[in-house]
Amino acid sequence: MKPDLFEAPDYYNLDDLLTDEHKLIRDTARAWVKRDVSPIIEEAAQNATFPKSIIPGLAEIGAFGPYIPEEYGGAGLDQISYGLIMQEIERGDSGVRSTASVQSSLVMYPIWKYGNEAQRKKYLPKLATGEWMGSFGLTEPDHGSNPGGMVTNFKDKGDHYLLNGAKLWISNSPFCDVAVVWAKDESGRIHGLIVERGMEGFSTPETHNKWSLRASATGELLFQDVKVPKENLLQGKSGLGAPLGCLDSARYGIAWGVIGAAMDCYDTALRYAKERIQFGKPIASFQLQQKKLAEMITEITKAQLLAFRLGQLKNEDRATSAQISMAKRNNVDMALKIAREARQILGGMGITGEYPIMRHMMNLESVITYEGTHDIHLLITGLDITGINAFK
Numbered sequence: 506m507k508p509d510l511f512e513a514p515d516y517y518n519l520d521d522l523l524t525d526e527h528k529l530i531r532d533t534a535r536a537w538v539k540r541d542v543s544p545i546i547e548e549a550a551q552n553a554t555f556p557k558s559i560i561p562g563l564a565e566i567g568a569f570g571p572y573i574p575e576e577y578g579g580a581g582l583d584q585i586s587y588g589l590i591m592q593e594i595e596r597g598d599s600g601v602r603s604t605a606s607v608q609s610s611l612v613m614y615p616i617w618k619y620g621n622e623a624q625r626k627k628y629l630p631k632l633a634t635g636e637w638m639g640s641f642g643l644t645e646p647d648h649g650s651n652p653g654g655m656v657t658n659f660k661d662k663g664d665h666y667l668l669n670g671a672k673l674w675i676s677n678s679p680f681c682d683v684a685v686v687w688a689k690d691e692s693g694r695i696h697g698l699i700v701e702r703g704m705e706g707f708s709t710p711e712t713h714n715k716w717s718l719r720a721s722a723t724g725e726l727l728f729q730d731v732k733v734p735k736e737n738l739l740q741g742k743s744g745l746g747a748p749l750g751c752l753d754s755a756r757y758g759i760a761w762g763v764i765g766a767a768m769d770c771y772d773t774a775l776r777y778a779k780e781r782i783q784f785g786k787p788i789a790s791f792q793l794q795q796k797k798l799a800e801m802i803t804e805i806t807k808a809q810l811l812a813f814r815l816g817q818l819k820n821e822d823r824a825t826s827a828q829i830s831m832a833k834r835n836n837v838d839m840a841l842k843i844a845r846e847a848r849q850i851l852g853g854m855g856i857t858g859e860y861p862i863m864r865h866m867m868n869l870e871s872v873i874t875y876e877g878t879h880d881i882h883l884l885i886t887g888l889d890i891t892g893i894n895a896f897k
């Protein structure tokens with residue numbers, strides 16, 4: 506792969522809106538990605554392996570639990586810092602951001618929000634350092650967009666719960682030490698349970714042959730009569746709203762993260778267009794290529810403003826789930842379109858691993874589907890503005 510020459514676009518001087526602390530956090534994450542992610546990520550993706558060597562670095566830049574209080578090992582940062590960290594690591598690769606999203610928003614967040622003090626103290630510090638890695642089991646083979654239909658269930662056996670079922674498409678599953686698993690009790694109510702590797706009847710087979718997010722490990726979570734200690738139940742919240750609350754936090758991170766992927770595609774395409782000569786001129790001098798580049802920077806700038814405002818609302822605890830859906834949907838779509846256009850600017854070179862664009866493009870095909878598909882988020886906006894549910 507070519508050396509990482511990334512220069513971040515900031516067309517509307519968004520840096521002026523950031524505090525010195527935000528910029529320090531962002532620049533630290535950016536430097537780490539250049540040093541530790543860019544040199545290895547293409548090979549990891551080609552080999553379809555998650556590069557575990559980056560786990561300590563992710564912990565050091567605060568990517569595991571950025572907004573979790575410091576007393577539990579988190580970085581105690583605000584929501585804009587969280588967004589900026591996600592932007593920088595997804596600039597490296599969406600799979601790396603996925604690992605951090607799951608660890609922070611889908612594992613640490615529910616333990617922090619819905620767990621008791623003993624659970625927080627037992628799990629959060631080790632998850633913050635990356636000593637333990639987590640996964641989040643909501644999706645099932647027959648229940649993706651409709652998680653409320655899940656069939657994974659547990660029965661109260663007096664001194665423990667007996668868990669049965671299967672989760673599919675689970676990021677980090679093949680190497681996770683703990684899994685936050687959503688399952689129905691005997692009355693059909695959804696609860697979160699913390700399942701640990703080593704519990705008898707719990708297995709995590711890897712899903713192979715992905716063309717997307719190849720540097721992120723994806724797999725199943727299978728439960729066959731798994732005895733889960735009663736103290737592993739998350740008692741603070743039950744019902745579908747509990748896992749959906751975690752998704753709000755992860756979707757917010759994605760709305761920022763994909764800006765990073767889009768920036769990398771734009772920056773690569775801009776540099777290439779200025780250097781590549783055809784018909785005796787740089788291809789950047791042709792109107793058709795300028796149109797692509799001008800539209801890219803316009804869309805990136807709009808996405809940055811959307812994410813920043815959403816971050817302010819999140820900091821004030823005023824962001825609604827529907828606002829988060831809008832940003833996730835808009836920004837992922839923006840990034841995917843930019844990746845496709847950028848790839849064309851590079852011509853044949855665009856399909857090679859010499860440049861990051863094709864990898865970003867393929868990754869974003871997952872990002873537009875997970876954490877609620879593009880169409881599901883549109884329906885969430887539709888419901889919010891009309892009051893009419895078009896899901897069912």
Ligand code: TGC
Nearest residue numbers: 603606643649650652653676745746749750826875876877
């Ligand atoms: P519905 O009846 O609308 O809602 C059930 C209950 O949940 C509440 N609620 C929410 N609470 C918090 N945050 C949200 N975003 C919420 N949305 C809804 C709602 O108020 C209600 O509460 P209550 O107290 O009245 O019971 O539920 P529904 O069955 O009609 O489904 C709604 C729908 C389709 C929007 C929802 O289920 C959905 O978002 N589907 C998409 C599924 C999804 O996003 N799955 C993601 C799996 S995890 C993942 O992909 C990780 S990838 C990570 C990575 O690698 O980065």
Ligand code: FAD
Nearest residue numbers: 641642643644649650674675676871875876877878880896
């Ligand atoms: P389906 O729900 O079957 O949807 C198929 C199509 O139908 C979509 O286009 C959808 O928009 C459309 N559709 C569905 N319902 C409606 C409707 N009511 N109206 C109109 N259109 C509709 N899940 C986890 O729990 N944990 C994870 O860590 C995780 N990681 C993932 C990693 C990867 C790489 C991928 C690809 C997925 C991951 N997921 C994870 C699962 C992800 O959240 C689901 O794939 C997603 O929610 C969609 O579910 P589905 O794939 O079953 O598609």
